[in-house]
Amino acid sequence: MASGSSGNCQYIESEKGKILIDGGLSAKKIFSLLKTIDLRPEDLDAIFVTHEHRDHIHGVGILSRKLDLPIYANYKTWEAMEESLGKLEMKNIKKFSNEKGFYFKDMFITPVPTFHDAVNPNGYTISDEKSKVSLITDTGWVSQEIIDAIRDSDLYFLESNYDIEMLKNGPYSWPLKQRVLSTQGHLSNENCSEVAREILKGNGEALVLSHLSIENNTTHLAYKNMEDTIEKMNLKVEKSVVxxxxxTRFEPSRLYDLKEKK
Structure with a gap:
């Protein structure tokens, strides 16, 4: 639905469930985006939060109040964001441990701990009997544990935040550049390629590059970097392999129907 420092929100639907991952835009904007994919806000079943930064939770509280939606987040993230979300129904406060996967309707949700300057950030793998989707953004490092958790997905939603040279020569202050470059910051295009080399098998999986920086990246640089990486692996882009x-930042990107692809 939207990806970047201005706001993050992803929509995932299974046969029995409709969920959002994060709600970092205003509720009004999220409602508008849902309409563009012919979805009524009332059809949503839950919101799953990755971490407490504003670009991931801005609309979460009001969405819960307006739609009576449960909000799922790990214990420490709930402690960090609860005041920002405002008053909520107790039944809609759902806490989990990052060490344990759990079912929500027909989806098995696995929190995947990430590395970011938040209290206890996590990505997610979400699977049913037919498909697996992995969402990993806002992490300065991808550990072997993350690789193992997301491997064999049908769709990877993976951060490709910045081009190293653009960041180093760009407008950010030196402390901010250090933050982005750190293991508690974000993944560069080059980092993203390193992860791709570990996880892509050429089995028809989809890879969505996400959380691109406006100041320190371009869609062309991110795409070309990954395209070159994939071709060096002797795979083909957009030819039924990968x-x-x-x-995108403020409009839905291409919708993926993993059942159709299979």
């Missing part, structure tokens, strides 16, 4: 896409 489907490569860029997540």
């Amino acid at each position: 489907d490569l896409d860029i997540a």
Whole structure:
């Protein structure tokens, strides 16, 4: 639905469930985006939060109040964001441990701990009997544990935040550049390629590059970097082997129907 420092929100639907991952835009904007994919806000079943930064939770509280939606987040993230979300129904406060996967309707949700300057950030793998989707953004490092958790997905939603040279020569202050470059910051295009070399098998999986920086990246640089990486692996982009896409900031990117692809 939207990806970047201005706001993050992803929509995932299974046969029995409809969920959002994060709600970092205003509720009004999220409602508008849902309409563009012919979805009524009332059809949503839950919101799953990755971490407490504003670009991931801005609309979460009001969405819960307006739609009576449960909000799922790990214990420490709930402690960090609860005041920002405002008054909520107790039944809609759902806490989990990052060490344990759990079912929500027909989806098995696995929190995947990430590395970011938040209290206890996590990504997610979400699977049913037919498909697996992995969402990993806002992490300065991808550990072997993350690789193992997301491997064998049908769709990877993976951060490709910045081009190293653009960041080093760009407008950010030196402390901010250090933050982005750190293991508690974000993944560069080059980092993203390193992860791709570990996880892509050429089995028709889709890779969506996400959370691109406006100041320190371009869609062309991110796409070309990954396209070159994929071709060096002797795979082909957009030819039924690996489907490569860029997540946009304020409009839905291409919709993926993994059942149709199979």
